[in-house]
Amino acid sequence: MRRSISSWRPLLLTVAILITLMAVIARAEQNPDAPCAKCHQQIYDSYERTPMARASGLAVDGVIPADFVHAPSGIHYRLFLKDDRAWLTYQRISDSSLRSLDGKQELLYYLGSGRRGRTYLFQQESYWFEIPVNWYAKKKTWDMAPNYLQAKEMPFTLPVDPGCLRCHASGVQPSLPGARNHFSAAPFAHGGIQCESCHGDASAHLAQNGRAPILNPDKLDAVRRDSICLQCHLEGEVSIPRAGHTLTTYQPGDNLFDHVAYFVHKQQGGMPGRATSQWEALLQSQCKRKSGDRLTCTTCHDPHNSSAPAERVSYYRSKCLTCHSGSAFATQHHPENPDCTSCHMPQQSTADIAHEQATDHRIPRVPDLTVKDAAAISKELTTINNQPATPREFGLAYAQIAQHGDQFAHSEALRFLKAAETSIDNGSPDPELHTQLGFLEQTSGDKIQAVREYEAALRDDPPNSTAAGDLAVLKIQSGDTVGAVRLWQSVFSHDPSQLAAGYDLAVTQCSLGDAVASHQTLTRLLQFSPDNLRVRQFLSAITDGSARCGSNR
Numbered sequence: 001m002r003r004s005i006s007s008w009r010p011l012l013l014t015v016a017i018l019i020t021l022m023a024v025i026a027r028a029e030q031n032p033d034a035p036c037a038k039c040h041q042q043i044y045d046s047y048e049r050t051p052m053a054r055a056s057g058l059a060v061d062g063v064i065p066a067d068f069v070h071a072p073s074g075i076h077y078r079l080f081l082k083d084d085r086a087w088l089t090y091q092r093i094s095d096s097s098l099r100s101l102d103g104k105q106e107l108l109y110y111l112g113s114g115r116r117g118r119t120y121l122f123q124q125e126s127y128w129f130e131i132p133v134n135w136y137a138k139k140k141t142w143d144m145a146p147n148y149l150q151a152k153e154m155p156f157t158l159p160v161d162p163g164c165l166r167c168h169a170s171g172v173q174p175s176l177p178g179a180r181n182h183f184s185a186a187p188f189a190h191g192g193i194q195c196e197s198c199h200g201d202a203s204a205h206l207a208q209n210g211r212a213p214i215l216n217p218d219k220l221d222a223v224r225r226d227s228i229c230l231q232c233h234l235e236g237e238v239s240i241p242r243a244g245h246t247l248t249t250y251q252p253g254d255n256l257f258d259h260v261a262y263f264v265h266k267q268q269g270g271m272p273g274r275a276t277s278q279w280e281a282l283l284q285s286q287c288k289r290k291s292g293d294r295l296t297c298t299t300c301h302d303p304h305n306s307s308a309p310a311e312r313v314s315y316y317r318s319k320c321l322t323c324h325s326g327s328a329f330a331t332q333h334h335p336e337n338p339d340c341t342s343c344h345m346p347q348q349s350t351a352d353i354a355h356e357q358a359t360d361h362r363i364p365r366v367p368d369l370t371v372k373d374a375a376a377i378s379k380e381l382t383t384i385n386n387q388p389a390t391p392r393e394f395g396l397a398y399a400q401i402a403q404h405g406d407q408f409a410h411s412e413a414l415r416f417l418k419a420a421e422t423s424i425d426n427g428s429p430d431p432e433l434h435t436q437l438g439f440l441e442q443t444s445g446d447k448i449q450a451v452r453e454y455e456a457a458l459r460d461d462p463p464n465s466t467a468a469g470d471l472a473v474l475k476i477q478s479g480d481t482v483g484a485v486r487l488w489q490s491v492f493s494h495d496p497s498q499l500a501a502g503y504d505l506a507v508t509q510c511s512l513g514d515a516v517a518s519h520q521t522l523t524r525l526l527q528f529s530p531d532n533l534r535v536r537q538f539l540s541a542i543t544d545g546s547a548r549c550g551s552n553r
Contacts, residue, residue: 051113057191059086062110167232178463178494222293227256236262266378392420429460513550
């Protein structure tokens with residue numbers, strides 16, 4: 001017998017209570033530092049108000065409403081909270097069905113404290129992505145994600161990277177083979193930067209009610225002390241994981257440079273027009289050069305506290321006067337302006353972060369706001385602070401730059417990586433080295449050697465989507481259509497954000513006369529890239545029969 005609506009009410013109330021409890025539990029799980037408050041209440045309360053503590057969390061707890069039209073693409077974006085769920089909607093009204101767009105996506109987590117910016121994460125089939133729009137706090141505006149300000153199509157496949165997540169969240173999970181943004185569950189366990197990110201594993205400390213020791217960064221030698229901050233505040237132009245390591249293998253107390261090598265161009269002093277990370281800029285300062293290891297991030301920054309805006313000038317001035325304590329500085333040096341940083345750590349415009357600026361940690365005596373001429377910067381790479389690096393690491397660093405068309409970097413990458421390849425121990429897998437060598441050989445025109453390198457990479461790492469996708473291109477060029485299809489299917493099944501591989505797969509399937517398979521591939525492409533005009537046109541042509549798969553192809 002059908003129940004009346006009133007008879008469902010107790011069940012609906014129970015479900016509502018359950019959903020509310022689940023939300024409360026989820027919020028609690030985002031804050032595992034609560035046990036620390038038992039003994040460190042004042043520090044805990046202060047830290048909870050810092051940007052680091054609020055660097056990520058549940059989307060419903062961090063919604064910044066958006067309602068704007070992106071002019072170049074004509075898409076109307078809205079971000080809002082409804083029924084305790086966060087949503088993004090996107091819409092383009094057009095006379096052409098191929099250009100019309102109307103969709104929505106539930107948002108699950110946010111990244112960014114909101115002090116400088118914020119974005120949000122969503123998932124499709126356990127693949128996690130950032131939304132295509134960002135909040136830029138300094139200009140108090142919503143706009144497209146960096147590098148997409150003038151995009152004519154909505155970029156919907158911006159993969160979440162574990163290396164980026166670890167600087168915004170805690171308990172970052174390892175991604176599954178084949179795609180860096182594919183996770184078996186949520187990509188991170190706890191929102192914000194938690195105590196263990198700097199103080200290490202606290203389980204024994206908590207189990208013994210604080211009697212067991214816990215990592216105190218101030219007790220470490222300088223490089224390990226500094227590494228705790230540098231794991232997030234050092235970028236360089238290129239960072240290369242050491243063999244057998246990644247940034248995610250780093251743990252507080254380690255030497256960060258045992259895990260990652262950081263590279264910059266030689267003679268890159270001055271303003272290079274990119275967002276130089278704080279530490280590499282600080283290394284150029286006279287303050288650091290004269291103070292040596294005594295000067296570190298926490299000399300000026302209290303990681304447990306953020307000064308209120310009204311207190312920042314006096315707070316940072318007091319830090320400067322710790323060393324510059326003479327009366328000339330304290331009373332006579334620009335008494336009309338107590339803000340030392342306004343002259344000696346000015347905000348610099350950067351060319352690679354949209355709507356953003358970076359504080360100049362070079363601490364120049366006389367501010368130089370000019371952008372350094374790119375021609376004056378050496379093309380040679382060097383490691384930050386002259387840390388040692390192997391030929392493999394130099395080669396991989398140059399290979400990253402070579403992908404942007406730099407011929408000097410291309411030749412240097414080949415030279416270093418070929419030398420590194422000859423020294424690989426028998427049986428030691430190095431798929432990244434082989435993948436990059438394959439790309440370099442391919443762009444040099446040596447397709448036979450490129451095939452060998454890609455095949456070596458795939459023997460070491462079968463889900464390697466980069467090697468498989470590039471090898472598929474070489475196979476289709478050589479007439480091995482079946483081999484190319486097999487590789488593209490592997491790539492697109494492991495990583496659907498590889499849109500080029502998916503599209504090439506659909507075209508080849510159609511050319512082989514398999515319209516059904518091509519239709520399925522294109523449909524899945526639109527699930528991950530709904531505004532892809534080329535895919536839409538091809539799918540429409542197959543649907544209406546104007547693309548006769550297998551005919552004249």
